Amino acid sequence: MPVSNSQLSQMFEHVLTLSKVTPNESVAILKSHYSDQRTVAAAFDAAQRLGAKVYGVELPAFNAPKAMGNDLTAYCGDTPLTGNPAAQRALEAADLIIDTMMLLHSPEQEQILKTGTRILLAVEPPEVLARMLPSLEDKARVQAAEKVLQTAKSMHITSAAGSDFRMDLGQYPTVTEYGFADEPGRWDHWPSGFLFSWPNEGSANGTLVIDKGDILLPFKMYCRESITLEVENGFITGIKGGFEAEYLRDYMKYFDDPEVYGISHVGWGLQPRAQWTAMGLHDKNDGMCMDARAFDGNFLFSTGPNTEVGGTRKTPCHMDIPLRNCTVIVDELTVVNEGKVVAPTDSIG
Numbered sequence: 001m002p003v004s005n006s007q008l009s010q011m012f013e014h015v016l017t018l019s020k021v022t023p024n025e026s027v028a029i030l031k032s033h034y035s036d037q038r039t040v041a042a043a044f045d046a047a048q049r050l051g052a053k054v055y056g057v058e059l060p061a062f063n064a065p066k067a068m069g070n071d072l073t074a075y076c077g078d079t080p081l082t083g084n085p086a087a088q089r090a091l092e093a094a095d096l097i098i099d100t101m102m103l104l105h106s107p108e109q110e111q112i113l114k115t116g117t118r119i120l121l122a123v124e125p126p127e128v129l130a131r132m133l134p135s136l137e138d139k140a141r142v143q144a145a146e147k148v149l150q151t152a153k154s155m156h157i158t159s160a161a162g163s164d165f166r167m168d169l170g171q172y173p174t175v176t177e178y179g180f181a182d183e184p185g186r187w188d189h190w191p192s193g194f195l196f197s198w199p200n201e202g203s204a205n206g207t208l209v210i211d212k213g214d215i216l217l218p219f220k221m222y223c224r225e226s227i228t229l230e231v232e233n234g235f236i237t238g239i240k241g242g243f244e245a246e247y248l249r250d251y252m253k254y255f256d257d258p259e260v261y262g263i264s265h266v267g268w269g270l271q272p273r274a275q276w277t278a279m280g281l282h283d284k285n286d287g288m289c290m291d292a293r294a295f296d297g298n299f300l301f302s303t304g305p306n307t308e309v310g311g312t313r314k315t316p317c318h319m320d321i322p323l324r325n326c327t328v329i330v331d332e333l334t335v336v337n338e339g340k341v342v343a344p345t346d347s348i349g
């Protein structure tokens with residue numbers, strides 16, 4: 001359903017208030033020609049209403065020769081900010097950056113966060129922003145789960161479809177996403193509501209079955225047949241199945257980079273207002289489909305880059321693959337049982 005400009009601006013005021021924007025702070029609106037101009041206008045309006053010093057940083061779009069499609073997560077690493085130190089300094093001067101252009105999975109984002117500047121990504125369509133308007137309850141649920149994941153030493157995923165996938169944890173931090181950037185140096189994404197970490201290098205092993213109905217991003221594809229992934233020492237070594245398996249193999253091979261097969265962030269969804277079905281109601285270019293990454297009880301794994309947490313894999317190909325009906329066991333605790341969040345109690349939506 002369409003969202004009015006006035007509602008969009010009010011929602012930004014709510015999210016910037018949760019992000020602790022105060023009158024003596026500066027807010028930079030990062031944009032490019034492909035930003036949703038209504039989102040840009042609402043962000044400017046709301047930040048001014050909160051009394052902040054607001055400014056815009058506009059960057060010309062960057063098109064990588066090998067990039068395919070318009071999904072902003074399809075090609076990671078190089079962005080319109082890459083190689084533009086003056087623009088980066090202008091952004092580091094802000095207390096909060098509202099990113100309507102997508103810096104995620106870039107080294108520059110990490111450099112900016114290290115200066116204490118916080119970043120809020122907002123690139124989804126207004127209707128999706130409205131349905132998953134963040135709340136302090138979202139933060140509480142995600143932080144309850146964070147307490148479990150941040151000290152975990154292992155994760156084990158099983159499913160009736162045949163997944164049996166294990167990894168060691170602890171080498172990398174836990175990243176939470178609850179929809180607002182309220183701490184210095186924090187990155188967050190409105191909309192969201194999930195958490196993840198990365199397997200210790202070389203420790204992810206086993207089988208992951210992408211079952212019928214599971215989702216392949218950025219393809220925005222619901223699988224009609226299952227795909228079986230064999231994972232050895234942190235890398236996918238086999239992709240078996242029917243048409244979707246062939247499509248996935250062909251797409252990843254196109255990048256001609258062995259690092260695309262590395263396992264990237266792994267975690268689970270905690271957003272009850274995100275829906276598995278939502279992707280089917282949107283065009284592929286509407287946004288990046290955060291419903292798929294955040295729906296309650298998914299097991300979300302991904303492939304490719306790990307620069308976000310200081311890793312060395314800056315490969316551009318990033319697949320986000322949320323699975324339904326999995327059981328996720330962190331150390332000895334079952335946090336998701338056959339697709340249903342069961343622990344910790346205060347993470348249940």
Ligand SMILES: O=c1ccc(O)c[nH]1
Nearest residue numbers: 073177189192293320
């Ligand atoms: O919010 C996001 C979006 C994409 C991604 O890869 C991670 N988190």
Ligand SMILES: [Fe+2]
Nearest residue numbers: 265302319320
């Ligand atoms: Fe991802």
